[in-house]
Amino acid sequence: MNYETTIGLEVHVQLATRSKAFCGCANNFGAAPNAQTCPVCLGLPGSLPVLNQAAFELAVRTALALNCQITDRIQFDRKHYFYPDLPKAFQISQYDQPLSHDGHLDIPVQEQTKRVRIHRAHLEEDAGKLLHEAGDGASLVDFNRAGVPLLEIVSEPDLASPDEAFTYLTRLKLILQYLEVSSCDMEKGTLRCDANLSVRRQGEAALGSKVEIKNLNSFRHVRAALRYEQERQVAALQSGQRIAQETRLWDAALERTRPMRSKEEASDYRYFREPDLVPFSVSPETIGRVREGLPELPESRKARLMRDDRLSSYDADLVTSSRRLADLYEATVALHRQPKAVANYLISELLAYAHVRSLEIEAVAVEPAHLAQLLQLIEAGAISRPVAKNVFVEMIESRVPPGEIVTRKGLGQISDGAALEGIIAQVIAANAQTVADVRAGKASAFQFLIGQCMKATQGKANPQRVAEQLRQSLSQQTGGS
Numbered sequence: 001m002n003y004e005t006t007i008g009l010e011v012h013v014q015l016a017t018r019s020k021a022f023c024g025c026a027n028n029f030g031a032a033p034n035a036q037t038c039p040v041c042l043g044l045p046g047s048l049p050v051l052n053q054a055a056f057e058l059a060v061r062t063a064l065a066l067n068c069q070i071t072d073r074i075q076f077d078r079k080h081y082f083y084p085d086l087p088k089a090f091q092i093s094q095y096d097q098p099l100s101h102d103g104h105l106d107i108p109v110q111e112q113t114k115r116v117r118i119h120r121a122h123l124e125e126d127a128g129k130l131l132h133e134a135g136d137g138a139s140l141v142d143f144n145r146a147g148v149p150l151l152e153i154v155s156e157p158d159l160a161s162p163d164e165a166f167t168y169l170t171r172l173k174l175i176l177q178y179l180e181v182s183s184c185d186m187e188k189g190t191l192r193c194d195a196n197l198s199v200r201r202q203g204e205a206a207l208g209s210k211v212e213i214k215n216l217n218s219f220r221h222v223r224a225a226l227r228y229e230q231e232r233q234v235a236a237l238q239s240g241q242r243i244a245q246e247t248r249l250w251d252a253a254l255e256r257t258r259p260m261r262s263k264e265e266a267s268d269y270r271y272f273r274e275p276d277l278v279p280f281s282v283s284p285e286t287i288g289r290v291r292e293g294l295p296e297l298p299e300s301r302k303a304r305l306m307r308d309d310r311l312s313s314y315d316a317d318l319v320t321s322s323r324r325l326a327d328l329y330e331a332t333v334a335l336h337r338q339p340k341a342v343a344n345y346l347i348s349e350l351l352a353y354a355h356v357r358s359l360e361i362e363a364v365a366v367e368p369a370h371l372a373q374l375l376q377l378i379e380a381g382a383i384s385r386p387v388a389k390n391v392f393v394e395m396i397e398s399r400v401p402p403g404e405i406v407t408r409k410g411l412g413q414i415s416d417g418a419a420l421e422g423i424i425a426q427v428i429a430a431n432a433q434t435v436a437d438v439r440a441g442k443a444s445a446f447q448f449l450i451g452q453c454m455k456a457t458q459g460k461a462n463p464q465r466v467a468e469q470l471r472q473s474l475s476q477q478t479g480g481s
């Protein structure tokens with residue numbers, strides 16, 4: 001019996017505004033507990049919320065980039081539930097009239113493009129945070145996060161596998177980063193995800209019972225939790241059990257999900273209109289202005305680089321895999337019109353540099369002018385590639401132009417015949433056996449001698465010149481003996 005999997009994702013994005021959604025408190029991560037609070041976000045009697053226009057516009061910006069329709073009339077609702085991190089005992093959210101609806105996001109699936117429909121994206125406020133490490137069995141509460149603007153992006157159940165869910169999330173995050181609407185840092189909770197999954201027998205019309213999974217701190221956890229849940233549900237159905245509709249928690253240490261509570265219905269929240277925020281309509285001018293401010297998104301940027309710079313699909317994918325990398329690429333190419341060389345260097349050297357140090361590309365400071373100069377030095381043969389590698393690292397860490405590093409440290413490539421002659425003579429004298437092997441026709445022995453010359457010059461010798469001159473010296477010696 002074959003089974004089909006249906007997955008839907010709810011992504012919460014904290015919008016990168018200076019202040020909170022409905023009050024003037026700062027929206028910064030990492031301040032002292034409760035330092036960023038006021039009567040509004042603490043829900044004190046008599047306080048009134050005011051919508052933050054920047055939060056609203058970032059929400060519209062994201063909705064438009066996800067091809068959503070913007071709702072004519074914006075209004076907010078109260079979603080009631082009791083929890084100690086929610087001071088008002090309700091969350092200001094949007095219920096039946098979300099800010100935007102009916103969008104889509106295209107993702108690559110097996111060399112094809114799959115369209116994942118976006119059901120809705122609405123604006124709401126975040127809750128505070130409970131701190132359970134206080135000791136003595138007590139928990140403390142920090143309301144700095146209470147009232148921070150959140151955009152909830154809900155997909156239709158169009159995803160058919162945990163891998164597709166992973167791709168969707170990666171793609172969505174990339175777009176959010178291009179839009180600069182959020183820091184998208186899952187460790188700091190500025191990007192969070194809940195997933196729901198159901199399984200049914202192939203060909204069955206109705207969807208299976210939906211299980212929601214919470215506590216997913218990384219995209220890899222989302223994928224692992226969905227894989228686990230998929231197997232658990234198929235095994236249960238095969239043994240004739242029924243799947244309970246419930247919310248489960250992902251336990252990353254044990255790599256399994258466990259029941260948390262039975263799923264609430266919308267009616268459990270007793271939604272009603274937020275009477276303190278008047279409804280308003282969004283003018284076509286506002287939508288037009290926000291739309292005009294949208295940056296070029298990864299998909300079209302990739303297509304443009306393939307068309308105008310003749311990059312391969314693979315290179316263009318990597319270059320556009322972060323906005324920062326793509327910006328750096330374009331700024332460098334503007335100074336040094338060698339797109340392929342620039343792309344190669346960024347992909348091989350910069351990505352490796354960041355990877356080895358576990359850094360995000362955004363955290364690596366590279367000046368386009370420095371990178372352009374480094375590539376010019378390599379292409380002119382002024383420095384060898386091994387030396388360039390070291391100069392690249394030093395140029396990032398010291399922010400000194402590569403030309404200056406090369407001059408100051410005397411790293412220029414040695415192509416001068418007289419300078420190489422002495423080094424080659426020394427290497428020949430010190431490796432009599434290898435020289436004999438070369439004469440006996442062993443190619444690897446010749447390569448070894450080149451390696452020794454490179455080593456003696458700390459990589460500064462021009463390897464082609466070394467090879468030519470070495471061959472010459474060896475044949476002269478043969479001729480002389």
Ligand SMILES: [Zn+2]
Pocket residue numbers: 020023024025036037038039040041042147
């Ligand atoms: Zn406040």
